[in-house]
Amino acid sequence: MNCRKARLLLNNKDAIINMELIKHLKNCPSCAREVHASEILESALRHERGAQPAPETPFNILRAKVDALSTRRTIKEKTIMSRIKNQLARRPRLVAGFGLALVAFLFVTLFPFSYTRTVGYTVSFNNIGSLATQTSEPLAKVLSSMGYKDVNIMITDEEFKITGLPTRDAAREASLAFQKLAGISAEPLINKVTEKASGSLYAQALEKQRTIEIDAAGKSDSEIQAELTQKLSEAGYQANVSVTTDPSGERKVLIDMSKEAGDTTEKENMIINCKDGGDSGKVSVGLPIPLKVETEGKTDDQIIQEMKAKLAEQGITDAEVTVSPGPDGKKRVEVKVQKEEHR
Amino acid sequence: MQVDSEKFWKLLEPIHPKAESFCRRLAGNRDDGDDLYQEALLAALARFGTLRDEGAFKPWLYRIAINTHKNRFGRGWWRKRVRLDDLADELQSNEDLSSDYSRKKCLQIALSALDTNERALIVLHELEGWSIGELGKLYVRPEGTIKARLWRARQKMRKALIPLVPQNEKNKTREDGYELPESTATAE
Numbered sequence: 001m002n003c004r005k006a007r008l009l010l011n012n013k014d015a016i017i018n019m020e021l022i023k024h025l026k027n028c029p030s031c032a033r034e035v036h037a038s039e040i041l042e043s044a045l046r047h048e049r050g051a052q053p054a055p056e057t058p059f060n061i062l063r064a065k066v067d068a069l070s071t072r073r074t075i076k077e078k079t080i081m082s083r084i085k086n087q088l089a090r091r092p093r094l095v096a097g098f099g100l101a102l103v104a105f106l107f108v109t110l111f112p113f114s115y116t117r118t119v120g121y122t123v124s125f126n127n128i129g130s131l132a133t134q135t136s137e138p139l140a141k142v143l144s145s146m147g148y149k150d151v152n153i154m155i156t157d158e159e160f161k162i163t164g165l166p167t168r169d170a171a172r173e174a175s176l177a178f179q180k181l182a183g184i185s186a187e188p189l190i191n192k193v194t195e196k197a198s199g200s201l202y203a204q205a206l207e208k209q210r211t212i213e214i215d216a217a218g219k220s221d222s223e224i225q226a227e228l229t230q231k232l233s234e235a236g237y238q239a240n241v242s243v244t245t246d247p248s249g250e251r252k253v254l255i256d257m258s259k260e261a262g263d264t265t266e267k268e269n270m271i272i273n274c275k276d277g278g279d280s281g282k283v284s285v286g287l288p289i290p291l292k293v294e295t296e297g298k299t300d301d302q303i304i305q306e307m308k309a310k311l312a313e314q315g316i317t318d319a320e321v322t323v324s325p326g327p328d329g330k331k332r333v334e335v336k337v338q339k340e341e342h343r
Numbered sequence: 344m345q346v347d348s349e350k351f352w353k354l355l356e357p358i359h360p361k362a363e364s365f366c367r368r369l370a371g372n373r374d375d376g377d378d379l380y381q382e383a384l385l386a387a388l389a390r391f392g393t394l395r396d397e398g399a400f401k402p403w404l405y406r407i408a409i410n411t412h413k414n415r416f417g418r419g420w421w422r423k424r425v426r427l428d429d430l431a432d433e434l435q436s437n438e439d440l441s442s443d444y445s446r447k448k449c450l451q452i453a454l455s456a457l458d459t460n461e462r463a464l465i466v467l468h469e470l471e472g473w474s475i476g477e478l479g480k481l482y483v484r485p486e487g488t489i490k491a492r493l494w495r496a497r498q499k500m501r502k503a504l505i506p507l508v509p510q511n512e513k514n515k516t517r518e519d520g521y522e523l524p525e526s527t528a529t530a531e
Contacts, residue, residue: 037504041497044450045469047443054373056360063352066384073385091414 006031010038120193121171124161125178125186135181136160142177163193173250221245228255295323295331307333351391354400355384361471362404368466369412369459371451382415383408402481405467413459449507453500461496468493 001024009021010031025032057065073086088095136153143151143162151164151174162178165171168190175188212231216224221243232239232255242254293306300323307321322334355362366383367376387407394403454462460482467473467481478489 033505033508034501036508037501040446040449040504040507041453041500044446044453047446048450048470051447053360053364054367056363057377059356059359062359062363062381062384066381066388069381069385070388093414 003028003031007034010035114196116194116196118192119195120163121165121168122161122163122191122193123165123171123175123178124159124189124191125175125184126159126189128160128182128184128186135178138181139174139178142181143174146173146177148174168192216251221251224251224253228253293333295333300331303331303333307335311335347391348388350397351388354397355404358401358404362401362408365405365466365471366408366412368470369408369463371454379408379412379415383411386411402477405463405481409459409463412463449504452507453503456499456503457496461492461499464489464493465496465500 001020003024006021006024006028025035133155136155139162140151140153148165148170151162154161154163160178162171162174165174171188171190175190179185179188212228212235214224214227214231219227225241225243228241228243229239232241239255243251244254245251293303293310295303298306303323304321308319311317311319311321319335324332324334363376363380366380367373370376370379383404387404390407394400454465457465464478467478468475473481475486475489475493479486482489
């Protein structure tokens with residue numbers, strides 16, 4: 001017999017105590033102690049059953065006490081706030097639950113989680129030998145004419161690499177251009193360049209809100225034009241949107257936006273050029289943050305403080321603001337925002 | 344909702360001694376038990392209008408008492424641990440577990456290891472004499488479930504008392520030869 005069987009028998013009031021069990025108890029101090037504990041428990045329960053109970057509270061006194069308590073509580077709960085306070089005091093676990101939920105909410109919204117975002121693409125070709133050196137200059141000219149002015153071409157013994165491409169489509173175009181120039185059909189390796197950024201979920205949501213994104217896949221130019229116009233209008237911008245696709249299949253989106261600035265009739269004019277790019281044919285439009293500070297009659301320090309306050313409202317706290325005289329005699333306000341990039 | 348308090352007190356009067364005694368045993372001592380009882384009566388008085396069957400007044404009141412204990416007087420596991428240790432410390436100075444004081448303390452230690460529902464089950468079944476059927480109606484559970492819960496509660500109580508079992512000379516290792524305590528031998 002093992003301990004498990006022995007304990008099953010001991011716990012079963014109807015079980016028969018046999019020699020095997022007794023032999024086990026002789027040899028197993030642990031089970032023997034449990035038997036002893038069981039006897040102590042039975043003895044305590046028997047004693048309590050037979051014990052003389054404490055005298056009961058006389059019924060009329062009990063009734064008077066409860067009625068008095070009830071009246072006091074009714075008076076206490078006259079105002080809504082005291083009612084709520086009393087209800088909560090009676091439910092400490094509910095209050096603790098709410099407190100925990102609040103802490104969790106604040107943590108999720110304020111804690112600066114890190115996230116990764118794509119900042120560009122690179123294209124690389126391996127083992128193409130002297131072709132790389134010959135085609136690098138013409139390739140640079142072609143890419144410049146396509147509008148990719150910030151690209152770099154790096155050549156090593158083993159690899160030909162193009163960096164600084166803004167979108168995946170740009171990477172594809174660059175690799176096609178190189179293949180045609182070099183007369184090769186080698187498969188390019190397109191890699192994402194990502195950077196780690198950090199910000200609370202609230203700040204991340206704010207960042208997303210400043211960008212309008214639509215899925216352009218399978219849509220005609222007029223459909224994209226209509227959708228962009230509508231989304232910009234919802235964001236408060238009066239926009240003239242023009243979407244065209246050239247013979248090579250490249251889609252160009254031109255947006256001429258203006259927005260009412262507060263109560264004044266002044267309008268800000270912004271022209272944003274963006275190309276159909278990104279993953280899955282999405283069109284992204286980054287909305288500028290409108291910031292205006294009146295400079296007339298104010299000192300440089302006052303202008304700087306006001307600008308910093310407006311930037312802080314937009315969640316930008318590490319900006320460098322300088323004031324200098326402009327060419328037209330008016331003061332010129334320059335804002336520099338630096339972000340740490342982790343790649 | 345207008346509460347007929349006269350009816351409430353009329354229904355309470357015959358069961359008042361047992362109900363009060365239950366609350367005292369559930370809380371573990373007289374003072375806490377009286378507080379619990381009064382709180383439970385206040386809650387029951389406020390909700391008396393919702394009671395449809397006056398015949399079920401007794402289990403309805405007991406359920407309110409158990410829930411009141413759980414909400415206001417039920418202790419977290421960390422407090423339970425502290426209380427168990429305190430009680431066990433009180434007992435160790437008195438080694439004779441057959442004395443009335445020791446038996447009372449042992450029962451307190453055993454009950455302290457249980458949560459509110461388990462404690463209520465043990466108190467009602469073992470001390471107040473409720474049948475499994477009555478407990479089943481109180482908790483609205485089948486009898487099998489009640490029996491299983493009682494079994495688990497007793498196991499917990501036993502485990503809580505094991506540290507108190509005296510380590511006397513008779514409890515020796517196998518090599519030295521272990522002799523059964525007298526009471527177990529007579530169970531044959």
